[in-house]
Amino acid sequence: MIKDLFTKPKKKKYATIPSEAAKQDVPEGIMTKCPNCKKIMYSKELTKNLKVCFHCDYHYPMNSQERLASFLDEDSFQEIDRELVSTNPLGFPEYLEKLEKDKEKTNLNEAVVTGIGRVDQHEVAVAVMDSTFRMGSMGSVVGEKITRAIEKADELSVPFIIFTASGGARMQEGVLSLMQMAKTSVALKRFSDNGGLIISIMTHPTTGGVSASFASLGDYNFAEPGALIGFAGRRIIEQTIREELPEDFQTAEFLLEKGQLDAVIARAELKEKIATILDIHQPGGDLVWLEN
Amino acid sequence: MVGELEFEKPVLELRKKIAELKEITKEADVDLTDEIEKLEVRLERLEKEIYENMKPWDRVQIARHPNRPTTLDYIPLLFTDFIEVHGDRTFGDDAAIVAGIGKFQGLPVTIIGHQRGKDTKENIRRNFGMPHPEGYRKALRIMKQADKFGRPIICFIDTKGAFPGKAAEERGQSEAIARNLFEMAGLKVPVICIVIGEGGSGGALALGVGNHLHMLENSTYSVISPEGAASILWKDASKAKQAAEKMKITAPDLKELNVIDEIIPEVKGGAHKDKDLQAQAIHEVILKSLKELLKLSEQELINQRYEKYKAIGQFDLQNEYITTN
Numbered sequence: 184m185i186k187d188l189f190t191k192p193k194k195k196k197y198a199t200i201p202s203e204a205a206k207q208d209v210p211e212g213i214m215t216k217c218p219n220c221k222k223i224m225y226s227k228e229l230t231k232n233l234k235v236c237f238h239c240d241y242h243y244p245m246n247s248q249e250r251l252a253s254f255l256d257e258d259s260f261q262e263i264d265r266e267l268v269s270t271n272p273l274g275f276p277e278y279l280e281k282l283e284k285d286k287e288k289t290n291l292n293e294a295v296v297t298g299i300g301r302v303d304q305h306e307v308a309v310a311v312m313d314s315t316f317r318m319g320s321m322g323s324v325v326g327e328k329i330t331r332a333i334e335k336a337d338e339l340s341v342p343f344i345i346f347t348a349s350g351g352a353r354m355q356e357g358v359l360s361l362m363q364m365a366k367t368s369v370a371l372k373r374f375s376d377n378g379g380l381i382i383s384i385m386t387h388p389t390t391g392g393v394s395a396s397f398a399s400l401g402d403y404n405f406a407e408p409g410a411l412i413g414f415a416g417r418r419i420i421e422q423t424i425r426e427e428l429p430e431d432f433q434t435a436e437f438l439l440e441k442g443q444l445d446a447v448i449a450r451a452e453l454k455e456k457i458a459t460i461l462d463i464h465q466p467g468g469d470l471v472w473l474e475n
Numbered sequence: 476m477v478g479e480l481e482f483e484k485p486v487l488e489l490r491k492k493i494a495e496l497k498e499i500t501k502e503a504d505v506d507l508t509d510e511i512e513k514l515e516v517r518l519e520r521l522e523k524e525i526y527e528n529m530k531p532w533d534r535v536q537i538a539r540h541p542n543r544p545t546t547l548d549y550i551p552l553l554f555t556d557f558i559e560v561h562g563d564r565t566f567g568d569d570a571a572i573v574a575g576i577g578k579f580q581g582l583p584v585t586i587i588g589h590q591r592g593k594d595t596k597e598n599i600r601r602n603f604g605m606p607h608p609e610g611y612r613k614a615l616r617i618m619k620q621a622d623k624f625g626r627p628i629i630c631f632i633d634t635k636g637a638f639p640g641k642a643a644e645e646r647g648q649s650e651a652i653a654r655n656l657f658e659m660a661g662l663k664v665p666v667i668c669i670v671i672g673e674g675g676s677g678g679a680l681a682l683g684v685g686n687h688l689h690m691l692e693n694s695t696y697s698v699i700s701p702e703g704a705a706s707i708l709w710k711d712a713s714k715a716k717q718a719a720e721k722m723k724i725t726a727p728d729l730k731e732l733n734v735i736d737e738i739i740p741e742v743k744g745g746a747h748k749d750k751d752l753q754a755q756a757i758h759e760v761i762l763k764s765l766k767e768l769l770k771l772s773e774q775e776l777i778n779q780r781y782e783k784y785k786a787i788g789q790f791d792l793q794n795e796y797i798t799t800n
């Protein structure tokens with residue numbers, strides 16, 4: 184059922200949280216079959232096209248490495264806080280083993296990568312969530328790393344940009360996980376009050392506690408086409424209200440119509456659009472402008 | 476011709492006649508140069524006479540002209556790097572109001588305006604430029620953002636009014652308008668409002684509490700449409716023309732009532748005749764306003780707005796009352 188998330192993105196029947204089964208979104212090999220339109224294309228070409236299907240515009244999920252490479256200026260990224268790793272605060276069975284397995288599989292230490300980089304010459308603090316690690320779920324480390332990245336942005340007086348991709352809170356860390364929503368939000372509030380610029384780019388999937396905290400708190404909230412974004416899972420809602428939900432429910436396009444997003448931006452235009460916004464937000468132009 | 480207006484028919488007819496004569500001169504072997512020259516002199520006089528003596532109702536017709544440039548027509552002519560943003564983050568995205576950020580001669584600004592459609596399909600999507608509460612709430616969200624980042628705000632007013640509908644009332648049309656008036660009063664950045672078409676009542680004012688308020692020469696701004704006024708005052712909507720005269724709704728009227736700052740001159744016959752040229756005239760006024768307002772501090776901007784609205788209204792003092800007190 185969870186597999187449907189990637190194999191039938193149009194239907195998203197029970198698409199709430201991607202799981203182990205969905206770990207490999209692009210099969211290895213020379214050719215790739217689009218999970219949406221079923222057309223076959225060269226994997227290399229697909230990668231060059233920022234992992235967007237040539238035929239149907241389906242946006243494949245990107246991992247953090249691919250995202251940073253496609254979004255930041257070449258060689259501009261400096262990672263911070265890579266050394267932060269999760270413990271098992273509640274003594275949850277098999278949690279540490281699962282973390283180890285994901286570390287090996289993804290070559291990441293946690294479900295978010297943070298650091299400093301440049302977008303078209305503009306310096307920014309950036310956080311990229313990675314749904315290949317524990318479904319991008321947020322535990323203490325994810326919350327702490329994002330908070331530190333926000334503080335870094337504040338310290339350097341640069342914009343904060345976050346790419347979200349998450350199934351929500353990390354169950355194995357219980358209420359500590361829940362409180363990361365508050366921790367990140369408190370940090371964003373201080374940063375915002377100091378005049379900081381916050382840009383959130385929601386990618387597939389952004390759900391639960393992540394959508395109900397920093398993902399929705401941007402001065403600009405954008406999303407990638409087709410991304411699943413919502414608080415409660417589709418199945419839970421359907422069971423609660425005993426009603427079948429429309430097919431496009433909780434898609435980026437649906438949210439745009441419902442007033443939740445500033446825009447849905449295709450991956451090919453993302454960097455340029457964000458660069459324009461960064462340019463418009465460069466501080467201190469008024470007086471210079473008056474003199475000219 | 477589409478969008479031909481009644482009052483300018485003599486001009487258009489004369490123009491057509493001149494064109495015909497020119498055609499004849501070209502095709503037949505007759506020289507009508509003298510005749511043509513005479514007519515052209517007459518045309519010039521006639522244009523002057525008609526376009527410089529426009530009646531309020533004529534201006535209403537121009538303000539409502541189907542081809543009259545809209546907010547989205549002016550944006551690319553006045554700004555660069557425009558990025559539209561959507562949604563009130565609560566209920567929906569109202570296409571009857573557009574909002575976004577961009578640059579005016581290199582200066583970052585926030586741009587907000589009513590937006591009607593140019594054809595039936597677009598008009599349905601944009602609800603004929605008549606906003607719902609979510610439209611005003613989107614506008615306010617974007618104004619607050621401008622405030623946070625210290626960007627001047629430029630508002631284009633062009634609406635028959637806030638949408639009078641059931642859903643609009645349920646979601647608090649009144650509160651949404653009132654909230655904008657209240658919050659716009661406290662913005663710490665320059666706010667420049669320009670009426671480019673119809674300024675219909677509270678629905679227009681909700682984007683209109685600014686430091687400077689300008690009007691295009693043939694735009695209107697009123698508490699109610701002439702039709703609405705006629706039907707209330709005389710129980711007869713067909714007396715709209717009469718109401719338009721009485722109600723003082725044109726730019727010159729509002730200038731005389733001290734409600735607006737500047738009248739932005741229009742292209743002869745109306746902005747729709749040449750939107751590029753019209754945009755230049757708007758550009759000049761925005762530039763002038765910005766240069767003036769950017770010199771003010773945050774508190775001075777708020778005070779200036781306060782004084783501006785405080786000064787609107789006319790009243791008398793009853794002498795007896797003064798002497799007995």
Ligand SMILES: [Zn+2]
Pocket residue numbers: 217218219220221222236237238239240241
């Ligand atoms: Zn495809």
